[in-house]
Amino acid sequence: MLEQKELLAKWKMSNRLSLIAIKRTIFGHLLSGLLEKATTKKFFDALGKRYQVSDNVKYECLMKQLMNIKYDNVGDVREFIMKMVHIQTKLKSHQIDFNEKFIVKYALNSLPTNFTQIKIAHNTIEKLKKEKNEYTKFMFKHQF
Known part of the structure; x- marks a missing residue:
């Protein structure tokens, strides 16, 4: 149980750092209106839906x-x-x-x-x- 909590904490930290790195590479005006606090997967899903070209x-x-x-x-x-x-x-x-x-x-x-x-x-x-x-x-x- 303790190992799982440590693993989850490491995963959350990794996800947070990844999201920060990703957001720094994207222009600010493209980020407006997207989820501020989300997992990387949810962030990419929201970004994909917003800029999807038919x-x-x-x-x-x-x-x-x-x-x-x-x-x-x-x-x-x-x-x-x-x-x-x-x-x-x-x-x-x-x-x-x-x-x-x-x-x-x-x-x-x-x-x-x-x-x-x-x-x-x-x-x-x-x-x-x-x-x-x-x-x-x-x-x-x-x-x-």
Whole structure:
């Protein structure tokens, strides 16, 4: 029984010191209105509930980022496209999946007019792929 009391006293002291250390690392305005006297677990639970971000807010923020992203002639085009793919990957984690062709078309359309050659080259390649597929189907159909 005496050991349990000593253990409990040590636990309370440890908890109190942990809480003090944690509160010192958090800005004061974020602490206002939270429990002054609580265990570390209760403190973190209250802090988590207060600053919990819903999935809908994350989804909306990611969608706005994707729809408003424009190439600003800073950095290379590859970095810009990688940003878009990164946002697309985050959206996939929220069960929102965009077709890869859509992302590519959207990325190309968001480039400034001085990238017209890239757009034309991409469209030409896509057209050739489509024609190749149609030709292959035609040949396969008439071979038998």
